[in-house]
Amino acid sequence: MSSSWEDAPISPWSRFGDGEWLLDIRTAGRRADQNRFSWAAPMPECSRISGHDHSHLIRAAKHFLWSMHFDPPRGRKRSSATSLQQKAMLLRPIIGWMAGEGLSRFAEIDPAAVERFCTWLRRRPSRAGHDSIRPATVTNYLLAIKDLYRQRSKLADAPLIDPLPLETTYEAAGHTRASKGSIPFIPDRQAIAILNEALRWIEKHGETIVMAEAIRLEARERGLATGVFRQASYHVRRALRAARLSDPSGERLDGAYAARQAAVHLVEACYIVIAGFVGMRVSEILSMKVGAIEYRPIGETGVDQAYVVARLFKTVDDPDGRVERWTAPAPVARAVDLLERLSAPLRAASGREELFLVKNTQYGEIVPVTHMHIAWRINDFARHVGVPDHDGKPWQFSTHQFRKTFARFVARRDRTQLLGLADHFKHASVAMTARGYVGSDFDLHSLINHEARAETAAALDRLLAARQLGGKMGERIVARNARFRGRAGEQVRRDYVAFILEETDLRIHACDYGWCVFQQETSRCGGELEPDEAGRAPAVCLSCANMVIEAKHGSYWRDRRERNAALLPCANPMTAAVLNEAIGQCERVLAQIGDDHGQE
Structure with a gap:
């Protein structure tokens, strides 16, 4: 018993x-x-x-x-x-x-x-x-x-x-x-390349590819209706050649294989845009069904906001997951619309409602796309559109990298948005958020902290090797970093950066016009744990002992100088004094960083 x-x-x-x-x-x-x-x-x-x-x-x-x-x-x-x-x-x-x-x-x-x-x-x-x-x-x-x-x-x-x-x-x-170790974020060059290509496929060529696939399927049905299988291919070729459509590379979509492959790659582009611009988990994206875009009014503005409706599985007890909504920008709404139209024949044949479906080649059964399959297809799309290599070899994309890269782009531009990011990511512990964690659980906390450490390490490495820097902290660094410069200082520099990251809580915070090597006791913006975005401004930061400016920021200071100079001829004496002070700040910074355009 x-x-x-x-x-x-x-x-x-x-x-x-x-x-x-x-x-x-x-x-x-x-x-x-x-x-x-x-x-x-x-x-x-x-x-x-x-x-x-x-x-x-x-x-x-x-x-x-x-x-x-x-x-x-x-x-x-x-x-x-x-x-x-x-x-x-x-x-x-x-x-x-x-x-x-x-x-x-x-x-x-x-x-x-x-x-x-x-x-x-x-x-x-x-x-x-x-x-x-x-x-x-x-x-x-x-x-x-x-x-x-x-x-x-x-x-x-x-x-x-x-x-x-x-x-x-x-x-x-x-x-x-x-x-x-950790799942890496996608390097900037590769992330921008694959997202740009995916957007181009969706926004400029999506309609053409959907039209070609519709023509292919309709012509195939007409050919099969004759009772002769070979007639199907003939009807497809004739219909597509008459339509005179081209794929994103300019090649003619004049055969069944070309039209079908373009449709397959368009589905991959749609996944990449959703993952890259919403940051959803792969299980959440693959759970999407017909009607996945929902519009809701934003207060009393009269404007509607699009949301992706899908299922959240992580931390949810229900095996079917829980219906959730994610804010969706316009390209994502467009991607979902294309997916609904592309998947319509497979949904009609199988009775299923998912947007990501595939016909199993071994048994001919229409089944949902799996994690492994979509990961392989993302890399196939990257090869097809020519995403540049990273360190001499193709970057291996994975589904979760897009989620991390999405968080990275949000975090690196504005750390004040991290609690909003936690809510967007559907992390579970609201209490942890209230206690001041970056994000709402350890997953997001570690994700953002990893990015902060990586950003700090890269910035420190460059600053310690620099011969010219602007800002008060920049001047101090240049005066003392001789031993870190050149090839002889590479190992010393790496060891020092590793020591800083392991033994201190130092973090370097980015903005458009420089870096803040944040120290509360010398902070002019009033920040306590990091720079205060409300109190942060170029003039404030230039007077702050935490400020570092390097050559990469030169374009910001050139643009600021030119905008102020353009206003100067029509300004009254009081305004002209303010404008001249701002122009002088820009010229001093450009001179400090050795910008070729620093002086007219």
């Missing part, structure tokens, strides 16, 4: 005691096979435990996952179906290693066993193509073992001794800030 926990449902179709789990995970973009998990793993050839003991470990692992779902450790959320599947994927190799070690019970895991397990893990090749398994992956395994220990009072078999008594799971895995 099965115990009560084994009979508990893990989904409408499976129980915790089953040998195979069919999980209820409905996150958009997920493959169907990722919702199954089989416990029927064979015993390793080098096993030193019996088949009975092996079955006991599998049963104990299921019991542990049951406890994480129904009775998690204090302060932890119940494990979702997705988390259960991920934890099961970790427990299966742990059980295999235990069999090889001769450990027949989880209770036999102690600190020495964990140390041997870590050594074994680091010798395993990485499936991602790396020489060894990453510290982040080792951390995940150790977290599973630590959670077994935390749940010991609720389980029949669990570690009885703290497996990591003297260090955290991160320390034991070697998961430091240096080794952690």
Whole structure:
């Protein structure tokens, strides 16, 4: 007779005691096979435990996952179906290693066993193509073992001794800030190139491509109606040649393949524009259905604002996700309109409502696009439109990079918008926002903090190597940075930047006309933790000890000088005095940074 926990449902179709789990995970973009998990793993050839003991470990692992779902450790959320599947994927190799070690019970895991397990893990090749398994992956395994220990009072078999008594799971895995890594944002050159191309496809060529695809499908139907398959291709070619349409590169859309490929790339361009200009997660974008654009009035202005309507899955208990709305600029509304028209035939044939659909080439079934598929297609679009290389090789785009890049562009221009960004990103913890975090959860906090550190490191590196800088802080830096300049100072400069980032909370804040090496005690704008945008202005910053101006800012000061000079001939004496003072400020700055246009 099965115990009560084994009979508990893990989904409408499976129980915790089953040998195979069919999980209820409905996150958009997920493959169907990722919702199954089989416990029927064979015993390793080098096993030193019996088949009975092996079955006991599998049963104990299921019991542990049951406890994480129904009775998690204090302060932890119940494990979702997705988390259960991920934890099961970790427990299966742990059980295999235990069999090889001769450990027949989880209770036999102690600190020495964990140390041997870590050594074994680091010798395993990485499936991602790396020489060894990453510290982040080792951390995940150790977290599973630590959670077994935390749940010991609720389980029949669990570690009885703290497996990591003297260090955290991160320390034991070697998961430091240096080794952690992160999903990168897209470099500016590549981000601008791919977004510009995607916009061009949508705004200038979207109608043409949709028209070509409609002509192709209509002509194909006419050809198939004749009963001769070859007639379909003939009708398509004739109809497209008569239409005399061209793709974005100027090539004629005069055949079925050319029209279909253009339509495929247009779908990719639509995804890139939505991801790049809204910053939604891939699961949220792929969940979009017909009618995804909704217009709502902005107060009593008489103006309507467009919103993307999709489903949020992260942190949501409902497997179907929760309907949410994201502010959508005009190009995004245009992209969604094109997607609705392009997907109409597939939706009609399948009865589905999603905007991202594809015909499975193996079975001919129309199915939603997956995370993996759209990631591959983004890179295919980048190759097709000729996005420039980064450091001599093609940049490998991933879906989450667009979300990080969106946040980066917002954060680098105006840090006061970060709370709005947190709301736009649908992050969960409002209380954390109220306590002053940058964003509304650690995901956004780390994302923005990573960008701030990267921006500070790049700026520091340039400033320390500069021979001419403007602003009061700039003058001080130039007077003292001789040892950091040139090739001889490269390593010294890198070491110093690393020291500043690790050992201090110094951050350099950008604006159009310079950098603020922020220090509260000398701040003229009145900022406490960072520059106060309300009190910040060129004249204020020039009198501030925190200000640095480099050659890249020269265009701002030239433009400011010219605008003031243009007003001077018609100005009264009092206004002329103010204008001349502003012009003088500009000329002094341009002289400091060695701008060729500094003096007329």
